[in-house]
Amino acid sequence: MKKIVLLLCIICASNSFSQTTVEDDIKEINKVLKKQRIAWSNNNLEEYMEGYWKSDSLKFYSTHGVIYGWYDTLERYQKAYPTEAHTGKLSFKINDITQISDAAYYVLGEYHIKRDMGNADGIFMLIFKKINGEWKIIVDTST
Template identity: 35%
Template sequence: MRNCVLTLLLLSLSYFAIAQSKADQDEIYGILNRQNGDWNRGDVKSFMKGYWESDSLMFVGKNGVTYGYNQTYENYLKRYPDRASMGTLKFEFINLTFPAKNAAFLVGKWNLTRPEKGDIGGHYTLLWKKIKGKWLIICDHSS
């Protein structure tokens, strides 16, 4: 029953999604394209500029939930300590919706090509919020 209620809620949010401007869509895709380039240059610090710099930032991954910008950054550095581990990142955007004013929800795929370490990839769900006129990731669920 609980899953049915959650499914209905998510369907209603997507059905009544508030249209945002093309500029909002372009800004979000632009941030992810910049992050992609930052990653592929080995610049994790710049990659993190797409995230909300707050203790309330949430990252959900295979090891559970991490809270906070600094902890998320440290986890990236620990998990990807060198260029061989980082590989070459490629994002695929599947669905971008705007369930509320100044909120966006993006589902996509990620892939790391890593000749020395083996390729990895999966899907991601990003919850965005427009804060002080700038779109920022406030929750990242990557698996």
Template identity: 40%
Template sequence: MKINITLIIILLTLTAFAQNKKNLGPYYSEKDEKEILKVMENQVKAWNDGNMEGYMEGYWKSDSLRFVAKVGVQYGWNLTLDMYKKNYNDKEGMGKLSLKAVALEFINKNIVFMIGRWQVEGKKNAGGHYTQIWKKIKGKWVITTDHTS
């Protein structure tokens, strides 16, 4: 009985620790986490300044970028930029963006899976969740896949 109670306490402690660390995975690097969060911070600043191209700097500038939304999957940095510009056509329409990483998992040294929340306040209040795959390409962390709902 004592062994079962001890085992339960250990498992609960490990579970609490794992949840506290956002399931960071065995390849976690504090430096890389800070770099990713800095990219997100730069995206928010660019968005809130009305700079859509600056916001898009957080995305992989490639025809292989994947963006998944209600309408389906679209490929390419330029198509994603065009989609954003169509939905948020000026600074006033863009409103104020906030992003929050809820969970991170470092799949390997160059790939991170993220779950987060987004919120836009302004003319069109909107919000939801996203899942993203981030890759370190040429020494820079960028979003290569984004599923936003």
């Protein structure tokens, strides 16, 4: 009987630890998104891109197809949003953050860009992976 109680205590403790870790991960991912929102709204695309994996393996998928790599993704943003009037003020509505594995999550959300030249709205799915202790976007699908 003592062994069963001990086993139950271990299971409960590990579930509590796991939940805390998931909650901490989600907080950290939200911090990355907040930094990106602020950088975008300040027309600082290079700082915005710090939330992405700085790798040729980064994938950005939109209605224009797939872009591979951090630098090509930055270049795409710079062409599409060349001035502060184009970047405007960004806000997100996060609809779901779900753990895929110990070091990966997907994020479903909506983006809203308020700007004088006309607002822009869309949806996205991001895959975050913990790389070298930091949460980075490794895949971005946006419309």
